[in-house]
Amino acid sequence: MAPLVTVVIPVKNGESRLGECLASVFSQKADFDFEVLCVDSGSTDGSLSIIQSSGARLLQIPPAEFGHGRTRNFAIAHCRSEFVAMLTQDAVPNDDRWLAELIQPMRDNDKVAGVFGRHLPHPGCNPSEAYMLDAHFRAFGEQVTLYRIAPGLEGWAEYESRRGWYQFFSDNNAALRRSVWERIPYRDVEFMEDQLWASDILEAGYIKAYAPNAAVRHSHDYSLATVLRRAFDEARFRREYCDPGDLPGARALAVQALRDAGRDLRRLARDQAYSTKDRLELAPYIVGRHLAQSAGRFLGDRFELMPETAVRRLSQHHELKGDVAAALPRSPVLRGAVREAVRRSMQTHGKLNTATLGLRKSIWAVGGRGGRGGVGERVCHNRG
Incomplete structure (x- = not known):
């Protein structure tokens, strides 16, 4: 019997946090079955060993074939589940209810095509990044929130005037309905594949949801x-x-x-x-x-x-x-x-x-x- 959810994680040289990420995913408590699928694009560190010892399924592609939208489409095509959760190798679910919280809006409403969750800073993250994450995700609300384009010309005018807000979607921590993806896959673009997908589903009449309790620790200390x-x-x-x-x-x-x-x-x-x-x-x-x-x-x-x-x-x-x-x-x-x-x-x-x-x-x-x-x-x- 196919699982209800597949957790997809693209990987390349992610050993620094990959083990922690996978351990947290496999510790999830949910009333449904799920599996984990990693797509590796040429790791030369210990990532492959971490994946193989975790129990996750593994697909491998040459580095030259990687693309943010393309690789995720490739992974989803190999999923058997109704829903697909998207993580990255450096995003660690914050608790054992992350997956259940992320999927629930789609179980509650058939028109919800995609869900994104909150990002929290990793311990020791620089304060500027931590403050930015807090302000950004707090602005989406403290409860499950649904976003859609309102009917009529006024709704479309509002959407066009605030497109950046509408289309925010981060597949560092997100989930999608596979049946919608079959009609609206990720675009094969260099960047922003997640936000373009959010625009595409909204324009097709679907709903995007924010699930604040589906939180991951994901931050960077960039130069x-x-x-x-x-x-x-x-x-x-x-x-x-x-x-x-x-x-x-x-x-x-x-x-x-x-x-x-x-x-x-x-x-x-x-x-x-x-x-x-x-x-x-x-x-x-x-x-x-x-x-x-x-x-x-x-x-x-x-x-x-x-x-x-x-x-x-x-x-x-x-x-x-x-x-x-x-x-x-x-x-x-x-x-x-x-x-x-x-x-x-x-x-x-x-x-x-x-x-x-x-x-x-x-x-x-x-x-x-x-x-x-x-x-x-x-x-x-x-x-x-």
């Missing part, structure tokens, strides 16, 4: 260079696939970065988990992180103005595929790309001001070193 590159990729792909409208200028991004950094620093000052010495050591990183995010977004929004070589070097996606050297390009290449983007932006938007110049300097410095909106219809269900 400032990596923060910039990830923000670049996110802005680039959002621009390419979602057309987010008017581009925020460098001044607006710089002001927002400093405002967000100030908010984090005030919270850090009240956080009793950190000593005064810790706070002083963490403060520069927190400010730098927000500036790097804004710098990456500024560049990613304007990727079409850059030479292809600069885009490839700034993109972390190409690094993961092995297309370019792993290190962030040093100042000459990055500065050249920034100068060109800023020059063309000035031609369009006019003279740069002091804040713009400050943001541009922050971009150069990182290179040298290496909204919430409303919804058209939101229905809350509290299951206690």
